[in-house]
Amino acid sequence: MTAVAELSEEDLQAHFEHTIARDQRIEPRDWMPEAYRKTMIRQIAQHAHSEIIGMQPEGNWITRAPSLRRKAILLAKVQDEAGHGLYLYSASTTLGADRADLTDKLINGRQKYSSIFNYPTPTFADVGVIGWLVDGAAICNQVPLCRSSYGPYARAMIRICKEESFHQRQGYELLMTMMRGTDAQREMVQDAVNRWWWPSLMMFGPPDAESPNTAQSMAWKIKRHTNDELRQRFVDMSVPQAEALGVTFPDPDLKWNAERGHYDFGEIDWSELKRVISGDGPCNAERIERRRKAQEEGAWVREAAAAHAAKKGASA
Ligand code: BYC
Secondary structure (H helix, E strand, O other): OOOOHHHOOHHHHHOOOOOOOOOOOOOOOOOOOHHHHHHHHHHHHHHHHHHHHOOHHHHOHHHHOOOOOHHHHHHHHHHHHHHHHHHHHHHHHOOOHHHHHHHHHHHOOOOOOOOHHHOOOOHHHHHHHHHHHHHHHHHHHHHHHOOOOOOHHHHHHHHHHHHHHHHHHHHHHHHHHHHHHOOHHHHHHHHHHHHHHHHHHOOOOOOOOHOHHHHHHOOOOOOOOOOHHHHHHHHHHHHHHHHHOOOOOOOOOOEOOOOOEEEOOOOOHHHHEEEHHHHOOOOOHHHHHHHHHHHHHHHHHHHHHHHHHHHHHOOO
16 A cells, blocks of 8 residues: 555645546545635634634524524524534634634625625514524525535535524514514515515625636535526525514515526625625624624633643543
């Protein structure tokens, strides 16, 4: 057998490409091009940050949930998001990333998180609509990531998707309950749908023609579909769900196109996505400030855990 040290960079590159071509997984100890490692760290870190920042909009309602049952469900859901963050930060460390460093980069604005979590949650219907549309969009985007070429990411995604399915159903069930309630509750649901529909479509990223990372990520089988393909899939699955619920989407151009076999939909305001990504959305400053505060307030826990681990290590 040839030792890895004896293989040339070209051999290693060929082996990497062969692994991808055969739809096998790249694992942490495998050789990989630096650009692949960088891309994986970027995507996994952004994803982890999104899960953690994503706890805030719904966490806002835990103390005000309208019943003990709703509170228990919401607590479990928000806790799941923390768990997703942990699986993902762990996956990023298998690539050599340092979790504390990633958190610093998030807080200092050097790494991104999903645009969707920069919108406010003024009513309890927002909790239902986040579950239905935001988690629904997340599932649409993340199910193909279970087949992503990087092993630890793909495996984390399997569990995350199972939990996201529960989240989506709890959101839809909450909305069904509200729709069976009073006129005021139905109006509240429609108002929340009106506010979240377009931002949910933006979650899938810029249009393919303006997505700098898609081509390479598809070639490496990190991404299995383009942003526009997944966005279309999400629109197609959401329309019948909206009909069953009794709400409409705020898009006069949304209609079935028999020729394409898909729903057509109106032009997305890409300037809004750019604005939100660059830090100027309705809640960006508040979200980062809260994360910074949580990081500072948790410093003593990290110090205590490190001291405990050092003491145990010394006695062993
Ligand atoms: N928001 O070339 P592109 C959740 C950035 S968590 C912000 O298409 P790529 C949940 C993009 O990063 C949801 N930034 O990039 C949690 C890139 O910037 P950089 C998070 C965005 O990577 C709690 C630039 O724009 N899900 O579901 O090929 C509760 C150009 O884009 C956005 C994931 O992270 C955006 N919406 O494709 C409930 C899934 N869109 O890095 C729910 C994993 C694009 O070059 N990630 N950008 O400076 C992915 O699938 C892909 O990274 C994306 C973007 C489809 C998001």
